[in-house]
Amino acid sequence: MAAKTAVVTDKAPPPLPFFSQAIKCNGMVYCSGSIGMDPISMKLVEGSIELRTEQALANLTAVLEAAGSSIDNVVKVNVFLTDIKDFAAMNGVYAKVFNKDPKPVRTCVAVHQLPLGTDVEIELTAHL
Numbered sequence: 017m018a019a020k021t022a023v024v025t026d027k028a029p030p031p032l033p034f035f036s037q038a039i040k041c042n043g044m045v046y047c048s049g050s051i052g053m054d055p056i057s058m059k060l061v062e063g064s065i066e067l068r069t070e071q072a073l074a075n076l077t078a079v080l081e082a083a084g085s086s087i088d089n090v091v092k093v094n095v096f097l098t099d100i101k102d103f104a105a106m107n108g109v110y111a112k113v114f115n116k117d118p119k120p121v122r123t124c125v126a127v128h129q130l131p132l133g134t135d136v137e138i139e140l141t142a143h144l
Contacts, residue, residue, distance in 0.1 A: 018042045025082035028075040029053045038079045040144070045083040049096070049139040050075040051131055065102045065135050069109040072138045077113075080142055088116060089142040095124040096137040106136055 023038035023045065031037050031048060038047040052061045052068025053075070061071045077087045093114070097106060103124065114120060120140070130137045 023079055023083040025078050027055060027078035027082070029055045029058060038083055040083050043144050045080060045085045045089075045142045045144060047076055047079050047140050047142070049094075049137045050079070051134045051137050053132070053134075060132055060134055065097075065105050066109050068134060069106045069136050069138070072136060073109070073113050076138060076140055083142075083144070085142045085144050087113060087142075089144070090114065090120045090140050091143060092141040093120050093122040094139045095122065096127045096130060097124065098127060098130055098135045100126040102135060 018041050020039050020041040022036040023040060025037065028037060028050065035048050038045050050072045052071035053059065054061055054071060055075065055078075061067045073087070080086055080089070095106065095110070097103065106124075
């Protein structure tokens with residue numbers, strides 16, 4: 017059985033007690049979903065969905081770096097929006113971060129609710 021290792025960094029909001037920020041296993045990093053929460057204030061970033069998308073991706077970048085990987089190694093992204101009308105705004109920020117080919121594969125879905133009443137959550141998988 018493959019060993020799995022939890023990834024922990026204080027440069028991203030801490031996980032709740034029932035999951036890890038990320039897990040490293042078999043040369044991959046599996047990140048939990050991240051919302052636009054500032055890791056210092058522990059509050060959602062106020063303002064636009066673009067600002068919360070930027071923060072969620074910054075949190076995930078910090079987790080990936082703690083794992084010994086990077087945002088450039090991402091292979092799969094799942095984006096959850098509470099309103100699909102926010103797709104273009106989120107995608108504008110997303111495109112700035114994932115600007116190298118090949119782009120990761122991605123799913124984006126609208127959901128009824130997200131934690132703490134936020135409007136965007138992003139989870140991803142990367143290789144080491």
